[in-house]
Amino acid sequence: DIQMTQSPSSLSASLGDRVTITCRASESVNKFLNWYQQKSGKAPTLLLYDASTLQNGVPSRFSGSGSGTDFTLTIDSLQPEDFATYFCHQSFTTLGTFGQGTKVELK
Amino acid sequence: EVQLVESGGGLVQPGGSLRLSCAASGFTFSNSWMHWVRQVPGKGLQWVARISGDAGSTTYADSVKGRCTISRDNAKNTLYLQMNSLSDEDTAVFYCVRDKGGSYYHGVAADWGQGTLVTVS
Numbered sequence: 001d002i003q004m005t006q007s008p009s010s011l012s013a014s015l016g017d018r019v020t021i022t023c024r025a026s027e028s029v030n031k032f033l034n035w036y037q038q039k040s041g042k043a044p045t046l047l048l049y050d051a052s053t054l055q056n057g058v059p060s061r062f063s064g065s066g067s068g069t070d071f072t073l074t075i076d077s078l079q080p081e082d083f084a085t086y087f088c089h090q091s092f093t094t095l096g097t098f099g100q101g102t103k104v105e106l107k
Numbered sequence: 108e109v110q111l112v113e114s115g116g117g118l119v120q121p122g123g124s125l126r127l128s129c130a131a132s133g134f135t136f137s138n139s140w141m142h143w144v145r146q147v148p149g150k151g152l153q154w155v156a157r158i159s160g161d162a163g164s165t166t167y168a169d170s171v172k173g174r175c176t177i178s179r180d181n182a183k184n185t186l187y188l189q190m191n192s193l194s195d196e197d198t199a200v201f202y203c204v205r206d207k208g209g210s211y212y213h214g215v216a217a218d219w220g221q222g223t224l225v226t227v228s
C-alpha cells in the first residue's frame with residue numbers, strides 16, 4: 001500500500017495567516033492527490049482533486065500543488081470557517097489511501 | 108442537490124452482523140460509482156469498498172474482504188454494506204460516498220453522507 005504522510009499533524013495559526021500543509025507519498029501517485037476538509041462532528045468535504053483542481057464552490061484561497069510524491073495544500077488568508085482537519089488522499093491506486101490528517105487550530 | 112443519508116448503524120456484539128443502507132437522491136444514482144469510507148472516531152479515514160453503477164464491479168479493502176459485501180438497488184436509489192464477523196476493530200463511522208466521476212471511475216469522494224456509527228462491543 002502507498003503510505004501518505006502529512007505534516008505537520010497540527011498547527012496553530014491566526015486569522016489572515018497563510019497556511020501550508022504538506023503530504024508525501026511513499027511512492028509516486030502521479031497527479032492523483034486530493035484534499036478534504038473535515039470540521040468537528042461533520043463529514044469530510046472535497047476541496048481539491050488531481051492535485052490542483054478546485055472543487056466547485058470551494059473558495060479560491062485554497063490551492064494545491066505538486067506531483068509524484070510531494071504535494072502541498074495552501075490556504076491564503078485563513079478565515080474563521082477554515083479551522084478544521086485536512087486530509088490528503090491518493091487515488092492513484094484502487095480505493096486509495098489517506099493521510100493521517102492535519103488539524104488547523106486558532107492561535 | 109446531492110443527498111446521501113445513511114442508516115443501519117448501531118451497537119453490535121463481536122462476531123455479529125449489520126447491514127448499512129444509504130438512500131441517495133439529487134443525481135442519477137444508477138450511473139454513479141459509489142463507495143463506503145469509514146473513520147475510527149478521532150482517527151483517520153479508510154476506503155472500505157466501491158461499486159460500479161451497474162453493480163458489475165466491486166472492490167474491497169483487504170481489512171474487510173470476505174466479511175463485507177457492497178451492493179446496490181438502483182430501482183430504490185439505495186446503496187448497502189453488509190458486514191459480517193464484526194470485531195472491535197470495525198468500530199467506526201461509516202460514510203456513503205458518491206464518486207466524482209459519475210459513470211466513469213475517478214476515485215475521488217465528491218459527496219459524503221452524514222455517516223452512521225457502528226460500535227462493536
